[in-house]
Amino acid sequence: MTVTSGPASGRTAAPAEAPTHRVALAFEDGVTKFIDCREDQTVADASYRQRINIPLDCRDGACGTCKALCESGDYDGGTYIDDALSPAESADGYALPCCMKPRSDLVLQIAATSDVAKTQAAEFSATVVGLERLSPTTMRLSVEIPNRSELAFLPGQYVNIDVPGTDDGSGSPVRRSYSFANGPHEDTLVFLVKLTPGGAMSTYLTDRASTGDLLTLRGPHGSFFLRESMRPALLLAGGTGLAPILAILRKLRHDGSARRIHLIYGVSTDDDLVETETLDRMQSEVAGFTWDHCVSDPGSSAANKGYVTSLIAPRHLYGGDVATYLCGPPPMVESVRRHFVEAGIEL
Ligand SMILES: Cc1cc2nc3c(=O)[nH]c(=O)nc-3n(C[C@H](O)[C@H](O)[C@H](O)COP(=O)(O)OP(=O)(O)OC[C@H]3O[C@@H](n4cnc5c(N)ncnc54)[C@H](O)[C@@H]3O)c2cc1C
Numbered sequence: 001m002t003v004t005s006g007p008a009s010g011r012t013a014a015p016a017e018a019p020t021h022r023v024a025l026a027f028e029d030g031v032t033k034f035i036d037c038r039e040d041q042t043v044a045d046a047s048y049r050q051r052i053n054i055p056l057d058c059r060d061g062a063c064g065t066c067k068a069l070c071e072s073g074d075y076d077g078g079t080y081i082d083d084a085l086s087p088a089e090s091a092d093g094y095a096l097p098c099c100m101k102p103r104s105d106l107v108l109q110i111a112a113t114s115d116v117a118k119t120q121a122a123e124f125s126a127t128v129v130g131l132e133r134l135s136p137t138t139m140r141l142s143v144e145i146p147n148r149s150e151l152a153f154l155p156g157q158y159v160n161i162d163v164p165g166t167d168d169g170s171g172s173p174v175r176r177s178y179s180f181a182n183g184p185h186e187d188t189l190v191f192l193v194k195l196t197p198g199g200a201m202s203t204y205l206t207d208r209a210s211t212g213d214l215l216t217l218r219g220p221h222g223s224f225f226l227r228e229s230m231r232p233a234l235l236l237a238g239g240t241g242l243a244p245i246l247a248i249l250r251k252l253r254h255d256g257s258a259r260r261i262h263l264i265y266g267v268s269t270d271d272d273l274v275e276t277e278t279l280d281r282m283q284s285e286v287a288g289f290t291w292d293h294c295v296s297d298p299g300s301s302a303a304n305k306g307y308v309t310s311l312i313a314p315r316h317l318y319g320g321d322v323a324t325y326l327c328g329p330p331p332m333v334e335s336v337r338r339h340f341v342e343a344g345i346e347l
């Protein structure tokens with residue numbers, strides 16, 4: 001990972017009495033909220049102090065959850081890692097509100113609706129009710145919480161889970177993020193976890209976890225979720241990036257949606273290919289839904305060997321009038337982004 005410093009205009013240090021600027025937060029549903037933000041304050045801090053919960057997670061330029069398009073104004077982009085905001089995104093005008101400090105009035109496009117900005121992330125106590133090894137590399141973790149009705153989330157969002165029996169060095173447990181794979185209307189919360197040898201959560205799940213364990217969840221977080229629309233959608237999932245896509249499909253099934261949806265599911269090895277029966281069932285139960293998959297390992301037994309981009313056909317793009325949902329590891333996300341830019345299609 002490389003650490004990047006975002007664009008900064010003229011001045012580098014804020015004076016003692018830092019000037020204040022007006023920041024317009026333009027939400028996806030057309031609502032615009034205004035906040036005052038000092039030059040020595042990040043936009044995220046100012047917005048939280050003024051009770052507007054723009055999507056945030058790490059607050060440290062590491063996760064990319066807060067990414068926003070700056071439509072006008074000057075700012076100091078702050079310090080963050082490339083995984084959170086690539087140089088290309090920065091050049092295109094994207095910034096991280098958790099790191100950016102204004103140098104003039106700003107207009108920011110926030111990737112969430114104003115409704116979402118009102119939902120506070122909360123803490124929930126959960127009990128493990130299921131631990132299934134779906135394949136040598138992937139686990140399905142199911143948990144239940146007593147106050148389930150208080151955890152409203154949008155399909156595509158995620159929670160942070162404390163890993164039991166760990167310490168991050170400051171006395172707090174190590175935390176990892178996982179996307180809901182269940183639909184928002186379903187009682188049991190389900191997560192798909194790719195097992196990373198030696199990883200904190202992976203080791204807990206394979207070596208110590210058992211049903212009845214108590215877990216702490218915080219959320220929901222994230223601005224990746226299904227937008228209401230009847231436009232056809234192309235869903236691209238890499239590995240356990242399938243989890244939020246399953247949540248989206250479960251919501252569509254629950255709603256009786258007839259929206260045209262095509263999923264391309266790509267994994268690295270045959271062992272990583274999971275939930276294929278669920279997807280086949282979805283195909284027979286959700287009217288407009290079709291799916292295909294590929295495995296990048298040349299030794300795979302899959303019909304399609306390669307990356308998800310190799311399966312994107314013109315018929316999936318509806319001449320550009322398509323909503324695209326992309327979820328997977330950062331290299332996959334970057335390569336799909338490049339593919340779309342080269343094809344002249346907006347993501
Ligand atoms: C928004 C978001 C949503 C996500 N959703 C999902 C999801 O739905 N499903 C999913 O599977 N993942 C998801 N992830 C990734 C997930 O949060 C974890 O990063 C992943 O599961 C690995 O966690 P871990 O604790 O098992 O591994 P980590 O402890 O993070 O370890 C990762 C790697 O580092 C190595 N390592 C760890 N500690 C050391 C050390 N001290 N020295 C050397 N090497 C070390 C490990 O061996 C391993 O290879 C998501 C991430 C984000 C940001």
Ligand code: FES
Nearest residue numbers: 057059064066098
């Ligand atoms: S909240 Fe994580 S990058 Fe801003």
